[in-house]
Amino acid sequence: MLNAVDKKLLEEVADLHDVPQGAYNIRKNGEGISRNTTANIDIVTKQDKPGINIIIKPKTKGESVHIPVIISKEGLNDTVYNTFEVGEDSDVLIVAGCGIHNSGSEKAQHDGIHEFFVRKGAHMKYIEKHYGEGDGTGERVLNPKTIIEVEEDGVAELEMIQIKGVDKTIRDTEVVLHKNARLIVTERLLTYLDQNAESNITVELVGEDSSAQIISRSVAQDDSKQIFHLNLRGHAKCRGHIQCDSIIMDNAQVSSIPEISAFHSDAQLIHEAAIGKIASDQLTKLMTLGLTEKEAEDTVLRGFLG
Amino acid sequence: MLNAVDKKLLEEVADLHDVPQGAYNIRKNGEGISRNTTANIDIVTKQDKPGINIIIKPKTKGESVHIPVIISKEGLNDTVYNTFEVGEDSDVLIVAGCGIHNSGSEKAQHDGIHEFFVRKGAHMKYIEKHYGEGDGTGERVLNPKTIIEVEEDGVAELEMIQIKGVDKTIRDTEVVLHKNARLIVTERLLTYLDQNAESNITVELVGEDSSAQIISRSVAQDDSKQIFHLNLRGHAKCRGHIQCDSIIMDNAQVSSIPEISAFHSDAQLIHEAAIGKIASDQLTKLMTLGLTEKEAEDTVLRGFLG
Known part of the structure; x- marks a missing residue:
């Protein structure tokens, strides 16, 4: 069911060499092709629109859900709505991400709208990698929308990474933090050629003692363009910190x-x-150690984005 | 010609106890009431609209121009256009500022549109203080617009201060920096009651080796609101730094x-x-030294805005 291209994409977006352990749902070219649920994690196809509901039982600990999306067809415009119920006092890893292999001349696009309810005391780690490849002229477009509500004492930890091959992206992330809820966002972005990337993150700190930390690092090469709108809005006693560094x-x-x-x-x-x-x-030091300028540059950039 | 209220306003906005030394133009309630020019600094009334042209000869050093505006009448909406030609290699101090005494129930408003041409190698220090007083219910509104072009090797140093009594302000500042030109902005803002303040500063760094430093400090008390849009746009090899701290x-x-x-x-x-x-x-330390909480607070705020 998974061919060589699919496996390459899965590895890039979810560090998977084959189907993952635990709960998973693999979507290929607009259709679910493989799914596994566990005693604590259910995955149910939505009836009203494309997408799935992922329901994690309260107190589920140490489990993971992988929901990678792979696209290997040009001309596809795939929109999917996924809803995550992260039960009270659970502690889980969710790995999403989308890989596009486009060797055609038409655009291939995936818009993933992800909504998360992180219930009281729950801890969710969410990793999302976006990747594109293929020698066609067709654009590879990924527009993720991520909406997160973190209830009292909950923690949402996000790693959002787009290193390679995505021609256009508009990344919208909206987070509401309730009492004593915590958000940690790590964003890594690299663009090159004439790629465009826009990242909009808005965090509403509505609950007392809520806190948010956003660390965004990006590298813009060639003729590429990046725009960041990272917003913190404090409505109560709260703390927030944004750090945004670009090379x-x-x-x-x-x-x-x-x-x-x-x-x-x-x-x-x-x-x-x-x-x-x-x-x-840093470049000079590495070149003194025998690296070429290009190698030195790559080393510094890898360190910066690592 | 200057009554006690006028003198109080002049002192607040321009540290003047009477008419200043050097070149000056004093505007009261929408009309020029007093002017002095010098061998190097000419002041000419505009023919096409309200306002003056201030022409500073090349190489003028160590001279100053005071152009305070005082308003002591309610219901006045005074708009004035001033243009400053700061000649090559000059080094001058320009003190503007507006004081409103409104003891009536109608609004008193002054919109000052100031345009500066800081020529090659010139150094301009510009101080602008805005101040309101009066026990009337009429609003005191000040909307300064400041447009500055700094030519090669020029320096513009701005001190913009609004500490007291201005109910509403929208402050627009637009600066273009050419080769090796330098901008230093110090902004101090305090609002209280239900005052509103908006400060918009946009600096276009178009010339090679141009540099800009903006330090903004503000205190927002009571039900007041402040919005800052401080923008640096680098179009060449350049350096810019914004620091914006609010209590x-x-x-x-x-x-x-x-x-x-x-x-x-x-x-x-x-x-x-x-x-x-x-x-x-800081409060605790000062209170340990015998200050009341209010006194300690005032001391810290004075230090912060000082």
Whole structure:
């Protein structure tokens, strides 16, 4: 059922060499092709629109759900709606991600709309990798929308990575944090050629003692363009920190337009952003050790995005 | 010609106890009431619209121009257009500012549109203080628009201060920096009651080796609201740094929505913003020394805005 191209994509987006352990749902070219559920994690096909409901029972610990999407057909515009119920006091890993192999001349697009309910005291780690390949001229487009509500004492930890091959992306992430809820976001983005990437993250800190930390690192090469809107809005006693660092190269363009807004006098919000070129002292040092300039550059960038 | 109220306003906005030394133009209730020019600094009334042209000869050093505006009448909506020609290799101080005494029930408003041409190698220090007073219910509104072009090797140093009594303000500042030009902006803002303040600063770094530094500090008390849009846009090899710190108290609201955009790989841009409450350890220390909480708070805020 999985051919060589599929397996390559799965490895890129979900570090999988074959079907995963635990619960999973693999979607290929707009259709679910393989699914496994466990005693604690159910996966149910939505009746009203394309997509699945992933239901994780309360107190489920140490389990994982993989829901990779692979697309190997040009001209496909696949939109999918997935809803995650992360039960009270559970502690789970969710691995999503989408890989596109487009060797044609038409666009291949996947829009994943993911909604998460992280219930009281639950801890969710969510990893999402986006990857494109294929020597066709057809564009590879990925527009993820991620909506997360974290209830009291819940934790949502997100790793969102797009390193290679995605021509256009608009990434929308909206998070609401209730009392004592915590959000940690790590974003890694690399664009090259004439790729375009836009990342919009808005966090509403509505509950007392909620906290959010967003660390975004990006590299923009060639003629690529990146825009970041990273927003923290504090409505209660809360803490938030955004750090947004970009390395700009060649003829690339990077804009960072964050917002920190305090609607409460005990909201404490910090934003730091920097755009600059690759540190020349690091390059020089690596070249002294025998690396070529290109190798040195790759090493520094890998470290920065690692 | 200057009554006691006028003199109080002049002192608040321009640190003047009477008419200033050097070149000056004093505008009161929509009309020029007093002017002095010097051998190097000419002031000419505009023919096409309200306002003046201030022409500073090349190489003028160590001279100053004061152009305060005072308003002591309710119901006045005064718009004025001033153009400053800061000649090559000059080094001058320009003190503007507007004071409103409104003891009536109608709004008193002043919109000052200031355009500056800082010529090659010139150094301009520009101080602008805005101040309101009066026990009337009429609003005191000040909307300054400041447009600055700094030519090669020029320096523009701005101090923009609004500490007291302005009910509404929208402050627009637009700066273009050419080769090796430098901008230093210090902004101080305090709002209270239900005052509203919006500050928009956009700096276009178009010339090679241009640099900009913006340091904004604000305090928002009571039910007041502040919005900051501080933007740096790098189009060449350049350096820019924004630092925006706000202390939020009571039911105030503060939003900081900066932009850093790099359109060139040698643009190096940094933004830092923080919103939080007054540091409690500083308060405690001062109270240990015998100050009341209110006195301690005032001391910390004065230090922060000083």
